[in-house]
Amino acid sequence: MPNPSQSRAAAFTVTAVLLSCVLAGCSDGPKDGDLTAQKLSWKDCPAPSESEGGGSAPSPLPGGAQWQCATMKAPLDWSAPKGDTIDIALIRARASGDPGRRIGSLVFNFGGPGGSGVTTLPAFGGDYAKLRTRYDLVSFDPRGVGRSDGVKCEDDSQLDAYFQQDAIPDDDAQRKSLVDNTKSFNADCEKNSGRTIPHVRTTDAARDMDLMRQVLGDDKLHYFGISYGTELGGVYAHLFPKNVGRAVFDGVVDPTQDPEQGALGQARGFQLALDNFAEDCTSKADPCPIGDTPQDVKDRIAKFLTGLESKPIPGVFPRELTQTAATNGIAQALYSKDFWEYLTEGLDQAYSGDGKELMVLSDSMNGRSEDGQYSNLTAANVSINCADEKPRYTVADVEARLPEFRAASPLFGDYLAWGMLSCTDWAVPGAADHPDVSAAGAAPILVVGNTGDPATPYEGAKKMVEALGKGVGVELTYKGQGHGAYDSGNKCVHNAVDGYLLNGTVPHAGTVCT
Template identity: 50%
Template sequence: MTRLPRGAGAALAAAVLLIAGCSGGTDGGAGDGKASASSLASQKLDWARCKATAEGPEPGGDWQCATLTVPLDYTNPGSETIGLAVIRSKATGDDGERLGSLLFNFGGPGGSGVSMLPSYAGLTGELHERYDLVSFDPRGVAASEGVRCRSDKEIQARESVDATPDDPSEETAFFEDAADFGAGCEKAAGKLLSHVSTAETARDMDLMRQVLGDKKLHYFGISYGTELGGVYAHLFPKNVGRMVLDAVVDPTADTTGHARNQALGFQRALDNYLRSTGQDPEEGTRKIVDLLDRIDTEPLATTSGRELTQTLAITGIVLPLYSEQSWPTLTSALDAAEDGDGTELLALADGYNERDPSGRYGTTTHSQRAISCLDQKQRPTPQETKKLLPEFRRISPVFGEFLGWDTAGWCHDWPVPGLTDSPEVSAPGAAPVLVVGNTGDPATPYEGAQKMAEELGEGVGVVLTWKGEGHGAYGSGSRCVDSTVNAYLMAGAVPKDGKVCT
């Protein structure tokens, strides 16, 4: 079972198959020491050149890594601590022109900022002159106490579980698989599973701001990173510096609402893709649905010997919709599948699932589930979900049923209770926050940018619209977007609310 990603922004489709990794200069393992809140705020980071990891080679450039010590539980900050992996590259310009740190979160939840920042930094040349580029693995992610709920063999063994069950036996297998996944997370993570919320990560960011020596938090959040930024602004409005939220999550949506939004967004992107190939969207959608129905009955063979199931095929269709540059890849994969070869769609699904050729899987989806299930209180029952399925199918004949079932399966029988129906992001008194929406965004539809700006409050949320395609706007080919964002971050030039880039 795989939730459609609120992934790593504009760079995801290009970077997901090969992500450079590095580890901290000190041990990022669980800390069992105790420290007072004041001592944590005054800690000195032991920066060292990033080391190579199993996830990839040492990143090029002047990258340094360290470990930030934070409380496991902010209600008891003097008790147990954990370590967060942090990465930075110092500003390249003159010291007198330096503006401070610019902290990035690339989404997920569950995405590794330590792995992603070196591959994303090429888009930020002008910003890098005056900012130290900084990112981190949030609590429960990758090198920061990363949650791993299953072994590679267990993950592959469950590829046959149908995420759109068609009969009682498939339903039973679907929900047993979901419960088993949660039990694996509880066994692996222990008490950490109750302390990976977005609110706690926002508090980690404010502690990081203090340790980095910044009076204000300058922040660039992408996809889920926009939700994290909004929660930070709510908790610490007076500490908000220059904040950009790109590919914006709708903060008013609950579990079902997010699924509806994604069904709308991915179908909209698929329609735009089909138009670009000269197809009628309705006819092209029907053709893809027919293909998926055939695969559901008889999975396709691949050159690897593994089978392409319907669930893997849907996942494979999703990934290239994140970037318009990847649309030709989708065409090739669909054509091959029509001819009975599932190899290309399986490769795309493996890219999203972070599976390498040797059969090793990444842990992003494990962390994503742990974080989102702690954040989200609403957990639809199987019966409630079945009533929603006709609506989801109407919204998206391709993705609707997948996302509809996901509302019940994602956090089914989860071992810890959810915290809220939706995040609180109102931030009265905060500095203006630049909210960037892309009208063709598949994973975080454009409407989310408007909702975020409204929830941040009058005079805080400032909307910048790009009429484009793909997940995210900055660095996606619009000079208008890039120059507007850079002017805001570099000079504090707040654009007129409602500015449109075409």
């Protein structure tokens, strides 16, 4: 993002840092470079920053408990722990029960990568009321996310154009445009956040969590990881197996897959979710407005998306609903069965020429608010993934794999295959083909897989259990729909997770919840 005046920009940055300390509560400075000795200054939370998605300050919890925010300092470069520091934004709600029965802090990561824990935890805080009886609920913006030195790539108008591009190219000109736009986006990330992007690997965030554990005063890290948060938790367990307390992984990433395998797994997962959605819509007593049979529903969606390639329809003014935006919106709605009714409404309206609802779903996926401001979700997601993932795919790589992706999902195959180009010309080399989560000697980790999960397919839970090592991972299966299991409200899942986190009762391996 160009600055008309470097001195003005520098003055604004200093002012913003000072204000954030006043509002959010910066930690007392570490003594003699020992960051474990810092004291957090907890204060009322400010409204979320633009990079966190904007909006209002978090509302009190039922009963009136206030959310509190603070800032922890961590090494910018963990290989030079006494060098420059980075600020990590934290949020907490104090335990509500008998202080004598308090276990400690329960740290949440809700995934992405790139999601702001500071904004997400309050949104779902009521769901964890039972856990709060014995834990302080804690979450954070991982480095590169939100207020934790959030990565900046492009501005709002540039991002509008970026997300309107054709991400499902059909000819050489469209392929060249996709590659050029990707390179331009990635170059802007380096230009605007060159200090940060070398230091946003998952291993860096895991080390931040161990520092957080110590600063919060806990002997063990009690942890609830969801989606990418399961990968982060697995990496933490690998690096610090003796420091693992009671931990739950929900919506589990397969840690054995490289990016191509992960994308292919998602193609299968979203196709399964689409199949289930179409079956659900046409099996009800009331007629399904978007098709007479499951196959008819899917055929009509495919025909509609093909038509958008040459003739977009009005979306959220002044933008049009393109093939890419519609595909993105459909994928967003498949993350949760709670969204299926909105997908039905959105498709029904779009077939009549109104693409607004599908575009709102797509905007949600991309971190765009109603006022046109973007969080840094996409910038952080790309930065963390590209810092973690060693492979760099080319157009030729994608073209060679398209038949397999199309076989996995006629609807989402091309979209997810071309997404493998996201790290083209990234400034920082990727760390590995896949994360190491082997954690011999760690306490039991409850690994919850959902058979209908589109984003982290069910098979990943078993792979995580195997990779953690014998005696560590304990698998629980939920036969349901949507991304993750705990937020489904299923009583069996809640009893198992709550029983472990609150009482230390490990469910029998292989437990199935329906």
